[in-house]
Amino acid sequence: MDKKLKCSVLTLLMFSVSVLLYGQVTKTDIDKAIDFTSLKHPYLYFSEKDKAELLSRIKNEPDCNDIFRKLEAQAKMWLEMPVDRDIPVQGKNTRAGWSEQDNDGKYSKYYSTNLNNAFYLAFLYQLTGEHKYAEKAFEFADAFCDLTTWTQRAHEFPIIYSRIMPWNVPDDQVNFNFDHYNGDAGRLMAAVYDWLYSGLTPAQRDRIRGALIEKVVTRVRGDYEFHWWATAYRCNWCGVCNSGIGLAGLALLTENPQLTDIVAESYNRINNMLNELGVDGGWQEGGGYWEYGVHTSMFFADALKRITGSKFNLFENERLKNNPATFPLYISLPVKKSLNFEDSGGGSLIGSAHMINKLATETGNKEAAWYSSELLSGRNDIFDIIWPKSVIQPVQPKRTSKHFRTIDWWVMRSDFKDPAKVVVAGKAGMNNDPHHGHLDIGSFVLYWQNEYFLQDKGKEGVYDEKFFDDARWDYPHASSIGHNVVFVNGEKQIPGKMRKQPWNFEVGGKVLEFRTSDKSDYVLMDPSNAYPKIELKGWRRHVVFDKPEITLVLDEISANPGASVEIRFHPGVGFETNDKFALLGNDKGKMALIPVAMQEFDIIKGRHAAQYINATKTFFWIDYFDTELKTKDKKTTVATIILPVTDAEEAGTIASSGQMKVDKSGNLLISFKRKGTVYSYEFKSSDDGFRLKK
Numbered sequence: 001m002d003k004k005l006k007c008s009v010l011t012l013l014m015f016s017v018s019v020l021l022y023g024q025v026t027k028t029d030i031d032k033a034i035d036f037t038s039l040k041h042p043y044l045y046f047s048e049k050d051k052a053e054l055l056s057r058i059k060n061e062p063d064c065n066d067i068f069r070k071l072e073a074q075a076k077m078w079l080e081m082p083v084d085r086d087i088p089v090q091g092k093n094t095r096a097g098w099s100e101q102d103n104d105g106k107y108s109k110y111y112s113t114n115l116n117n118a119f120y121l122a123f124l125y126q127l128t129g130e131h132k133y134a135e136k137a138f139e140f141a142d143a144f145c146d147l148t149t150w151t152q153r154a155h156e157f158p159i160i161y162s163r164i165m166p167w168n169v170p171d172d173q174v175n176f177n178f179d180h181y182n183g184d185a186g187r188l189m190a191a192v193y194d195w196l197y198s199g200l201t202p203a204q205r206d207r208i209r210g211a212l213i214e215k216v217v218t219r220v221r222g223d224y225e226f227h228w229w230a231t232a233y234r235c236n237w238c239g240v241c242n243s244g245i246g247l248a249g250l251a252l253l254t255e256n257p258q259l260t261d262i263v264a265e266s267y268n269r270i271n272n273m274l275n276e277l278g279v280d281g282g283w284q285e286g287g288g289y290w291e292y293g294v295h296t297s298m299f300f301a302d303a304l305k306r307i308t309g310s311k312f313n314l315f316e317n318e319r320l321k322n323n324p325a326t327f328p329l330y331i332s333l334p335v336k337k338s339l340n341f342e343d344s345g346g347g348s349l350i351g352s353a354h355m356i357n358k359l360a361t362e363t364g365n366k367e368a369a370w371y372s373s374e375l376l377s378g379r380n381d382i383f384d385i386i387w388p389k390s391v392i393q394p395v396q397p398k399r400t401s402k403h404f405r406t407i408d409w410w411v412m413r414s415d416f417k418d419p420a421k422v423v424v425a426g427k428a429g430m431n432n433d434p435h436h437g438h439l440d441i442g443s444f445v446l447y448w449q450n451e452y453f454l455q456d457k458g459k460e461g462v463y464d465e466k467f468f469d470d471a472r473w474d475y476p477h478a479s480s481i482g483h484n485v486v487f488v489n490g491e492k493q494i495p496g497k498m499r500k501q502p503w504n505f506e507v508g509g510k511v512l513e514f515r516t517s518d519k520s521d522y523v524l525m526d527p528s529n530a531y532p533k534i535e536l537k538g539w540r541r542h543v544v545f546d547k548p549e550i551t552l553v554l555d556e557i558s559a560n561p562g563a564s565v566e567i568r569f570h571p572g573v574g575f576e577t578n579d580k581f582a583l584l585g586n587d588k589g590k591m592a593l594i595p596v597a598m599q600e601f602d603i604i605k606g607r608h609a610a611q612y613i614n615a616t617k618t619f620f621w622i623d624y625f626d627t628e629l630k631t632k633d634k635k636t637t638v639a640t641i642i643l644p645v646t647d648a649e650e651a652g653t654i655a656s657s658g659q660m661k662v663d664k665s666g667n668l669l670i671s672f673k674r675k676g677t678v679y680s681y682e683f684k685s686s687d688d689g690f691r692l693k694k
Contacts, residue, residue, distance in 0.1 A: 033308035041197035097615035134199030145211035155179035164434035186244030190251035236293030278406030281323025286344025315362035324359035325368035366395035403514035430508030442527030452572030491535035592651035
């Protein structure tokens with residue numbers, strides 16, 4: 001192991017120890033904070049006294065009234081529904097699709113139907129006092145308790161063992177008897193126990209309590225060191241699993257007060273996870289997994305805050321409190337979408353109404369309140385009834401663009417809502433997330449008119465059994481080949497972690513500079529260390545966003561003379577290419593992508609052959625095109641202009657006007673003419689490369 005790697009490992013270990021020692025609470029601390037004599041079910045999210053306020057919301061707030069009336073209507077069906085006691089066979093290869101059981105979905109439907117119906121009927125019992133809801137809720141809960149395990153097959157040993165483990169987790173992992181499904185089940189069944197308590201016989205209570213102890217508590221209690229997610233503080237699983245365990249402990253305190261030990265563990269570990277939020281609220285796994293980890297943690301945070309009289313309040317975590325909704329707000333896209341980086345999805349906005357409402361209320365954050373009121377859809381969840389509507393005054397952010405410094409993601413825009421305004425976003429950061437990360441350092445996307453004109457495919461909506469193995473890096477979706485990056489002689493980016501191999505914490509890139517103003521934004525990235533640096537010696541990517549719709553990309557590429565360079569772009573709309581430009585678009589609008597260089601280049605179409613290791617998914621192609629050229633010197637500079645045009649004729653006129661010049665001082669000037677206006681951008685020369693003139 002070289003000195004740099006040893007230093008990186010030592011730094012990580014010291015950091016991990018400091019995190020574990022700082023601010024940790026004990027069982028005794030929790031015991032002192034709880035008045036056990038006052039605990040009377042329900043108490044997790046509301047008390048008997050609080051129900052009058054919930055009923056008032058249902059009566060006086062139209063959204064809450066609709067939620068309740070819908071629930072009552074659905075309950076008519078659930079009350080008549082026979083509860084199936086025959087547990088379907090769960091498939092052995094649920095993400096490969098080899099058998100009928102893998103594909104029919106019967107087990108997952110059985111699992112979710114019994115769990116969710118018990119949860120919603122228990123809530124109705126609390127609000128109405130009608131015992132018929134308690135009786136039927138217990139029937140569904142009893143069937144769910146009858147499952148041998150609340151873990152699902154995709155996360156059991158045969159499939160998950162070869163998964164590459166996340167940051168802060170040793171490679172030597174052999175125990176997989178508790179997954180995020182257990183965490184969710186523990187969270188929901190804790191509420192079922194709390195809400196049904198007064199309507200059940202002692203034997204019925206013990207049925208649910210026994211299942212919580214068997215399938216949640218004893219699987220983890222005293223054995224945290226054998227669960228990989230327990231210290232994976234940069235992984236959403238940490239929040240999901242610990243919230244379920246902690247809520248199970250809180251719900252059972254009336255019978256098992258000794259379970260405050262797992263309550264303390266959940267508090268500490270969720271707090272450690274929240275400490276890994278970026279200084280600007282960013283989360284490396286992406287928006288969807290930010291939501292899953294933070295959202296599930298909030299239920300435990302709310303219950304613990306209530307039960308301890310605010311003595312232990314995870315909403316006070318500094319990273320969460322300072323930026324409760326900054327990440328989902330800035331990675332949002334018009335209309336009701338979000339950035340699709342890594343495995344995060346991107347099909348919808350991040351965060352539900354009740355989640356962001358709660359975060360705004362607990363932190364007093366006005367931007368979170370604005371995100372909730374201006375961008376998110378209406379209230380439609382029972383926690384929109386349980387958690388009161390925020391009274392925080394919404395305030396729109398002063399800046400529309402953002403650099404998330406800890407993870408080195410960036411977003412440039414001139415408006416949050418208007419689809420006619422371009423959004424440009426990209427990322428640098430380190431290649432140290434083998435769980436949900438991609439080899440996409442230096443990549444960027446461009447979104448306009450509700451379309452990705454340049455896209456990131458993300459995970460393409462599906463996982464399979466190999467997507468989390470080392471084979472992950474061969475999938476076009478996760479490999480650098482499927483991203484808008486640069487290649488020299490075909491050299492691809494590398495991960496900082498392979499299974500059973502030591503970490504390399506230096507693999508990745510960084511943002512060297514970020515500027516934003518009302519008129520323009522600028523970012524400079526250095527993704528060089530994301531590559532082996534055998535063929536590509538260095539790469540600096542500048543992105544200038546001339547608001548509201550013109551983007552200029554400048555790539556400085558260092559390589560040996562005679563090397564083949566490919567600057568790759570993945571269009572999200574139809575496209576055509578010629579020898580001067582690519583024309584992207586559809587009936588919503590058109591954009592030209594115009595390379596400018598001081599040497600000859602070609603624009604070449606290509607496509608990736610994509611096939612998941614899943615028998616239910618068909619083969620498909622992923623289109624792209626490259627700006628290709630041969631290097632003449634050790635350093636090659638290529639600019640790319642991306643802007644709306646009316647048609648190919650206008651694109652050709654702009655392309656013909658494009659120029660790149662170097663003056664006597666070595667400064668670089670890029671210019672083009674559009675609709676009678678000359679646009680020019682000057683980059684000052686320095687020892688390490690160019691920088692946009694201020």
